[in-house]
Amino acid sequence: MKKYNLANLPTRIEKMKFNFNGINVYIKRDDQTGFELSGNKVRKLEYSFAEAKALGADTVITCGGIQSNHCRATAIAAVKLGFEVHLVLKENEVPGSGNYFLNKMIGAKIHLISLEDYKNRHQIMADMKKDLDASGKHTYLIPEGASNGIGNLGYEHAFSEIENQENELGIEFDYIVSAFGSGSTYTGLLMGIKKHGRDIKNVGYNIYNPNVDGFDMVKSLLNESKPYTMLPEITPKDVDIRTDYVGRGYALSRDEEIDFILDMARNEGILLDSVYTGKAMYGLMTDIKNGKYKDNANILFIHTGGVFGNFSKMDLFIK
Numbered sequence: 001m002k003k004y005n006l007a008n009l010p011t012r013i014e015k016m017k018f019n020f021n022g023i024n025v026y027i028k029r030d031d032q033t034g035f036e037l038s039g040n041k042v043r044k045l046e047y048s049f050a051e052a053k054a055l056g057a058d059t060v061i062t063c064g065g066i067q068s069n070h071c072r073a074t075a076i077a078a079v080k081l082g083f084e085v086h087l088v089l090k091e092n093e094v095p096g097s098g099n100y101f102l103n104k105m106i107g108a109k110i111h112l113i114s115l116e117d118y119k120n121r122h123q124i125m126a127d128m129k130k131d132l133d134a135s136g137k138h139t140y141l142i143p144e145g146a147s148n149g150i151g152n153l154g155y156e157h158a159f160s161e162i163e164n165q166e167n168e169l170g171i172e173f174d175y176i177v178s179a180f181g182s183g184s185t186y187t188g189l190l191m192g193i194k195k196h197g198r199d200i201k202n203v204g205y206n207i208y209n210p211n212v213d214g215f216d217m218v219k220s221l222l223n224e225s226k227p228y229t230m231l232p233e234i235t236p237k238d239v240d241i242r243t244d245y246v247g248r249g250y251a252l253s254r255d256e257e258i259d260f261i262l263d264m265a266r267n268e269g270i271l272l273d274s275v276y277t278g279k280a281m282y283g284l285m286t287d288i289k290n291g292k293y294k295d296n297a298n299i300l301f302i303h304t305g306g307v308f309g310n311f312s313k314m315d316l317f318i319k
């Protein structure tokens, strides 16, 4: 599959100071895939935009929360590659700073919709596409989080990068850990792990909806990749998506999560966000202390970015 090269790759792998029961935690700095294009989304968008171009599109539509990192990354990629971009944003908080501000700065066409209407986003985007195409545009739809068959390829490819880095570093990872939202970061990693015949546990921390069946969701996302690549066989044993750290719900924080993020900033010099990486890393560290990872393991945490979102919540952090 063709892709654009938008991200600064390979991203660095750093070892954390944290050590517990001989467990080493490494961080893959996918928050540094770029500045405007920071985070995990750009790896997926390299493929989505290549497909859009191949299909003759000149306009893209996507959707997400008001502080969606994915929408900001899509908007920037669109500008760089010469596409018109429409963002359908869920008004789950007051628009203002953070990613919303960046979207305004770069001139994305923003369509704010209510929480209720957001449930109907697929239809809303399909109607928008119809209208845009009728006006002479050629529109390509990118789903929430760029999580679909083509989006999975981003992290399948990232796994090859990780294997090369294992060779350079002279270590093997026992676990790869990431935040689980719309699912294709996790699914892509699983595709890579299985295709390379590796026995690495892939752990996802659900930060979005604790009620989804992780295996079903991953299986159906994986099947969407059929037109693009050979699919590996997966069984429920391959999927470990933990739902204990969603906390108060999507994009809502608990005091202990914010304290943890501040602690990580002050003791490790790592900036996490409150919606995704903060919750996932909090889950990881708590589970390590509760014996849910084997002693002496090498764990790779994927830092998927998201720090711009913190700028819309500064009051949570300034204590």
Ligand SMILES: Cc1ncc(COP(=O)(O)O)c(C=O)c1O
Binding pocket: 039, 040, 068, 069, 070, 145, 147, 179, 180, 181, 182, 183, 184, 185, 186, 273, 276, 277, 304, 305, 306
């Ligand atoms: C910073 C960040 N981390 C993790 C995720 C989750 O990735 P995925 O949607 O591929 O599960 C997202 C997007 O939803 C994100 O913006």
